[in-house]
Ligand SMILES: [Zn+2]
């Protein structure tokens with residue numbers, strides 16, 4: 189056992205118990221408890237569909253997103269995954285992302301290979317928040333996906349210029365207004381033709397939509413999304 193394993197044992201992302209030292213990233217019985225997105229999903233935003241006869245969810249039918257499509261790993265309704273994201277966000281335990289990101293990356297590897305992606309772009313956080321927290325959870329996820337997909341991460345291509353009010357209490361229209369102008373290009377325009385935006389959670393899709401618009405104005409032809417958790421529509 190290394191000293192690092194002794195003082196900071198890796199924890200299981202589902203039950204949060206310490207794992208035995210070694211390569212294991214989740215306890216065996218917990219693998220079954222991850223509520224992965226399965227079954228019919230919206231062809232655009234990747235959320236599980238409540239009506240499986242539809243191709244798109246209600247919100248994508250109402251307002252078609254600018255991104256090509258979004259891939260999602262697990263359901264936000266899974267209490268374990270929600271707790272895991274909170275541990276990452278508020279207690280800085282980024283190692284909990286190892287298993288879900290690796291599992292997600294492997295499951296989507298073939299699909300992603302077909303898209304000709306040049307870079308993974310994490311949804312940026314405001315630099316003040318980055319100073320306080322020390323890391324951006326979207327970038328932590330992107331780094332882990334990058335290791336499997338062998339696609340470089342460009343964390344400096346977009347920046348967040350506005351600290352946005354908490355999105356939860358807002359209506360859809362208010363969210364878009366809230367996010368309008370929140371993101372800017374900070375890299376050189378025309379650098380990429382196809383990218384994947386990476387974020388932790390997809391709720392209404394307005395964050396991904398705002399970033400996609402900035403990227404498309406910068407000449408990106410095809411923007412995809414990859415998120416760890418997503419809601420049901
Ligand atoms: Zn466990």
Ligand SMILES: [Zn+2]
Nearest residue numbers: 230233245248
């Ligand atoms: Zn949708």
